[in-house]
Amino acid sequence: MPKRMTRTLIQRPWVVLLALSSVFQPDLQAAPDVSAVATGTWGGEHILLEVSEKGAEVEFDCAHGQITQPITLDKHGDFDVAGTFTPEHGGPVRRDENTPPSPTRYSGHADVDTMSLTVTLGKETLGAFTLTRNASPILRKCR
Numbered sequence: 001m002p003k004r005m006t007r008t009l010i011q012r013p014w015v016v017l018l019a020l021s022s023v024f025q026p027d028l029q030a031a032p033d034v035s036a037v038a039t040g041t042w043g044g045e046h047i048l049l050e051v052s053e054k055g056a057e058v059e060f061d062c063a064h065g066q067i068t069q070p071i072t073l074d075k076h077g078d079f080d081v082a083g084t085f086t087p088e089h090g091g092p093v094r095r096d097e098n099t100p101p102s103p104t105r106y107s108g109h110a111d112v113d114t115m116s117l118t119v120t121l122g123k124e125t126l127g128a129f130t131l132t133r134n135a136s137p138i139l140r141k142c143r
Contacts, residue, residue: 037071037079037110043137047129049117055083058106058119060127062142063087065119067106080107085121090142 037056042049048059051071058065067083084101104126108117113133119126 035073037073037115038112038133040134041136042115042131042133043135044117044129044131045138046127046140047117047131048137048139049115049131055081056106058083058085059137059139061140062089065104065106066101071106071110073110076109077111078107078109080105082106085119085126088142 036053037051039051039053042051046061050057050059053070055067055069056071058067063086065083065085067081069081071079071081073079083104083106085104086099086101088099102121105120106117107120108115110116115131115133117129117131119129
């Protein structure tokens, strides 16, 4: 090794460390522990979930809901996020009718193309659903 190069390596040990770290640790780059549910349409029986990077809009047979935060997954593919649930009813809706949304939990498991979703209002489970990515929902609106 030329003297000039040896002297540079001794005077600048960070150069050596940087070079060695890229050679000996290429596989040690940490994969993120958290990912998000894929954006787009998730459909199932009695439910439609439109996921965006900011959250989701939920449509049920006789209700709707909203999730106003990203649906992030833990390292096992599970999620648990806060949202709202607003019941609907059949028949005419009065102009002054205003049904306030109730705080609700949306929890479950998602992988690439399937999701299990449980909707919980307080201690009551409103429903357990199986959804498929890019699938059309089977909704029976109460109109």
